[in-house]
Amino acid sequence: MISTIIIILGIIMIVAGIIAVHLKNLLAAIIVSGAISLLASIIYLILGSPDVAMTEASIGAGLTTIVFLFALNKARKEDKND
Amino acid sequence: MIFALILGFALLLIGIYGMLSQRNLIKIVISFSIADTGTHIIIVAIGYLRGRTAPILDKAIDIANATHKVVDPIPSALVLTAIVIGLAVTALMLSFIIELYKKKKSLSIDDYQELKW
């Protein structure tokens, strides 16, 4: 049962990783990499470490995505200023 | 858990491939964070023991026999701190990228060749 869940989640994560590396659209790539972190937190929960799962869900999927979006937003604003 | 170990190594390889092949600076940082996730999954998978539960010793666990009931707590502790540091390092890299963008108005790594020999 645990192996099945990890295999399914793992296939999704690997495909999402390849997509995130190759996408031309930066915004979509950032969102996909956030989704990878969210799925990783489910895997941590299955592997018996809820502390790590909480940290990954709040930091990896939440704040890291936000920081990436802020950086992208700043770069775009620099474009508009000129 | 061998499947989680394979998944972690696969994500690590994807991240390193992205860092080496992509030309966009933000893309490189995204690949770095994917490789980061892969490393964390590897470390947690090493600490997993089949059929055991989380290392929280409340009433649900027979405390006298706890060492045969819980997974290894040390990898969890290591990964927990590594994730927080990962966020700080990612934010620092992105602020360097913003500073570089202010100077040259480009996100492509091909435009920053001052130190290339």
Place this chain on the structure above:
Amino acid sequence: MIKKIFVALAIFGLFSIFLPIMINFDFHQNLSELSTQYVKGSVEDLNSQNVVTSVIVTYRGLDTLGEVTVLFLATAGIGFLLKKRKGKKRVASELLQTSSSFLSVVIIMFGIFIFSHGHLTPGGGFQGGVMIASAFLLLMLSDVNLELNHTILQFIESLSGAFYVVVGLIGLVLTIGFLNSKIIPLGEYGNLFSAGAIPLIYSFVGLKVGSELTNILDAMGGD
């Protein structure tokens, strides 16, 4: 073209290094000796339910102190690089502002709950700190003109860092050991006021991480 060949060679080389690790990996059937001691000591020695918390705060307390320092240095670097400028003003709707100011208080309370119960339930200073930072993020997103009071933030950040070190030094003065949590009576197993100084230290870590991450988000999010 040559670059692509080199990239493929590097990936193939790493794969051939990783493959034997994956195939020959010897999974343990039992806890290692060190982990066994940690699990036993967490119950008998420290009265802490969550073993991960007792490893982070007490057994590896010096590591955590160093890690908080790294976080502080990264925050200082970001604040140095990104100086905030005045952007254009855009006012959010009344509904969004009111609801987010209500919600952020609830989120901050939940963060405090998480880091004060770090020795009983999953979670702790780092997760609670992130939740507090996310409450401030909500406020920043709903009100673009929000000016965070940096004096208070710096005050909280430096005071909690200083008290973290002071709690560690008290252990040295009492000749128990640096960052040992037995400086406070251990209390009853499973209560909120148990596990000695672990809730105290984790609360300081939570406040420090929360204020530092709020600073990072403020510096990155400013126009």
